[in-house]
Amino acid sequence: xxxxxxRFLRPLLRRLQSTATFSDTVIRTFAELPITIRxxxxxxxxxRDGDRPEHCAMVVExxxxxxKLLPGGGRQxxxxxxAGDMPDLQSLHLGVMDHGLSAVTPAxxxxxxxxxxxxxxxxxPELAALLWRETMxxxxxFRGWLTAMGxxxxxxxxxxxxxxxxxxxxxxGLAEANLCPMPLRQTDLADAMGLTAVHITRTIGALxxxxxxxxxxxxxxxxxxxxxxxxxxxxxxxxxxxGVAD
Amino acid sequence: xxxxxxRFLRPLLRRLQSTATFSDTVIRTFAELPITIRxxxxxxxxxRDGDRPEHCAMVVExxxxxxKLLPGGGRQxxxxxxAGDMPDLQSLHLGVMDHGLSAVTPAxxxxxxxxxxxxxxxxxPELAALLWRETMxxxxxFRGWLTAMGxxxxxxxxxxxxxxxxxxxxxxGLAEANLCPMPLRQTDLADAMGLTAVHITRTIGALxxxxxxxxxxxxxxxxxxxxxxxxxxxxxxxxxxxGVAD
DNA sequence: CGCCAAATTGAGGCATCTCAAATCCGGTGG
DNA sequence: CCACCGGATTTGAGATGCCTCAATTTGGCG
Numbered sequence: 001x002x003x004x005x006x007r008f009l010r011p012l013l014r015r016l017q018s019t020a021t022f023s024d025t026v027i028r029t030f031a032e033l034p035i036t037i038r039x040x041x042x043x044x045x046x047x048r049d050g051d052r053p054e055h056c057a058m059v060v061e062x063x064x065x066x067x068k069l070l071p072g073g074g075r076q077x078x079x080x081x082x083a084g085d086m087p088d089l090q091s092l093h094l095g096v097m098d099h100g101l102s103a104v105t106p107a108x109x110x111x112x113x114x115x116x117x118x119x120x121x122x123x124x125p126e127l128a129a130l131l132w133r134e135t136m137x138x139x140x141x142f143r144g145w146l147t148a149m150g151x152x153x154x155x156x157x158x159x160x161x162x163x164x165x166x167x168x169x170x171x172x173g174l175a176e177a178n179l180c181p182m183p184l185r186q187t188d189l190a191d192a193m194g195l196t197a198v199h200i201t202r203t204i205g206a207l208x209x210x211x212x213x214x215x216x217x218x219x220x221x222x223x224x225x226x227x228x229x230x231x232x233x234x235x236x237x238x239x240x241x242x243g244v245a246d
Numbered sequence: 247x248x249x250x251x252x253r254f255l256r257p258l259l260r261r262l263q264s265t266a267t268f269s270d271t272v273i274r275t276f277a278e279l280p281i282t283i284r285x286x287x288x289x290x291x292x293x294r295d296g297d298r299p300e301h302c303a304m305v306v307e308x309x310x311x312x313x314k315l316l317p318g319g320g321r322q323x324x325x326x327x328x329a330g331d332m333p334d335l336q337s338l339h340l341g342v343m344d345h346g347l348s349a350v351t352p353a354x355x356x357x358x359x360x361x362x363x364x365x366x367x368x369x370x371p372e373l374a375a376l377l378w379r380e381t382m383x384x385x386x387x388f389r390g391w392l393t394a395m396g397x398x399x400x401x402x403x404x405x406x407x408x409x410x411x412x413x414x415x416x417x418x419g420l421a422e423a424n425l426c427p428m429p430l431r432q433t434d435l436a437d438a439m440g441l442t443a444v445h446i447t448r449t450i451g452a453l454x455x456x457x458x459x460x461x462x463x464x465x466x467x468x469x470x471x472x473x474x475x476x477x478x479x480x481x482x483x484x485x486x487x488x489g490v491a492d
Numbered sequence: 493c494g495c496c497a498a499a500t501t502g503a504g505g506c507a508t509c510t511c512a513a514a515t516c517c518g519g520t521g522g
Numbered sequence: 523c524c525a526c527c528g529g530a531t532t533t534g535a536g537a538t539g540c541c542t543c544a545a546t547t548t549g550g551c552g
Contacts, residue, residue, distance in 0.1 A: 150440025
């Protein structure tokens with residue numbers, strides 16, 4: 001197996017195995033996909049609203065985000081993605097991007113040509129079902145965020161996001177006990193939560209003073225997981241992770 | 247073809263044809279699915295958070311909504327669905343419901359057994375791709391709502407929801423020119439937009455006074471479509487309808 | 493060591509909420 | 523056909539969460 005394929009396969013399988021069960025045949029199919037790998041700078045666009053991409057991306061390393069820009073200047077981050085995620089899987093069957101994709105940190109991304117992926121999913125129902133399931137989880141996470149935006153206060157919303165990002169990283173082996181990377185600037189957090197950077201500062205300060213978390217040096221420390229979950233009204237079932245009964 | 251099958255097929259095809267192109271073989275496959283039909287009262291639960299359904303639903307008639315309830319009493323409506331929509335397609339591959347499904351109006355729903363649907367999608371890649379695409383659009387609509395919640399004021403958010411609900415109904419032949427059913431109570435609108443029923447009253451009043459819409463007798467009249475779109479910062483591409491270039 | 497971006501703090505303003513009262517409306521019984 | 527009832531909508535007034543703008547501090551990095 002080539003080094004490129006290995007870099008691609010390792011995070012992908014880690015991610016898929018955190019939510020689903022599948023056969024070695026599927027793994028072999030992944031291994032044969034003609035992928036290429038590209039690096040991006042922080043803030044660099046990977047795909048723009050309106051693009052018609054010819055391949056799907058998978059995050060090999062670093063963080064990327066999906067975002068929608070409004071004519072009036074509004075900026076809404078709709079998802080963060082880490083190693084193993086496929087942030088634009090929908091481009092396989094929806095021609096036009098209805099949002100953008102950019103690197104948050106320095107990021108390495110594997111590109112899978114649409115035609116190869118279409119051919120393989122048409123040939124292998126198990127593969128199609130597995131990736132279809134990923135789309136379903138994508139939608140489930142939007143539901144989680146939507147509920148956070150609509151019915152949680154800034155305080156609970158921030159707690160909720162930290163719960164999610166910690167659990168997702170832990171599920172793919174990127175977190176230690178009560179500690180995980182958190183490379184987001186307060187601007188990013190603000191645009192993800194529909195708040196202002198200023199208010200994010202105050203909100204994080206409140207979470208810290210409540211003894212729930214610490215946030216420094218691009219890392220999140222969970223000081224009181226149960227307390228954080230309570231404040232967040234956090235129910236991890238929307239992540240559809242294997243460990244959490246599905 | 248049985249009357250039951252006909253009631254099921256007509257709205258489903260209308261919906262699918264509004265966004266995608268597909269073969270007669272797929273239609274025949276749909277026609278052979280062993281569906282059953284059930285009626286629901288307004289407010290009645292169709293599926294609850296935590297359920298493990300054995301079939302997918304398709305709306306034959308009426309409106310249903312999907313919603314998430316928070317332990318603290320919060321209630322967030324995450325989607326409205328009309329005839330032809332499949333509001334719990336994700337239950338095909340995600341075991342547990344992470345949200346509920348209830349009838350908004352008196353509603354008729356067709357139930358498609360999971361095993362039949364799994365068998366047919368495994369056998370027919372075109373069918374799988376078509377429904378997978380529906381899941382992708384589902385996710386796209388959540389992105390649209392998420393952005394509305396995060397970065398639009400109550401005024402723009404309401405305008406946005408009305409734009410969407412009008413276009414979606416028109417796409418499946420349920421709207422006349424500048425007029426469509428709108429059977430939602432202000433409580434429903436409030437829970438969908440993350441606002442209060444009281445504030446919905448004031449917001450709709452403002453839209454009316456601005457000469458953009460009228461809302462009475464469970465019907466929405468569009469008085470100024472361009473103006474409404476401008477206020478909403480509405481870009482219909484997230485609906486991935488055929489008419490709107492995809 | 494100094495620079496620039498990011499984070500923090502303060503003060504005043506506005507959008508939306510809460511609570512409470514009044515009115516409207518659709519359906520039902522007389 | 524009218525009177526009534528309960529749920530839905532509307533209106534008012536005061537409270538609050540988050541925003542805006544502006545100034546200051548911190549921290550990573552050349």
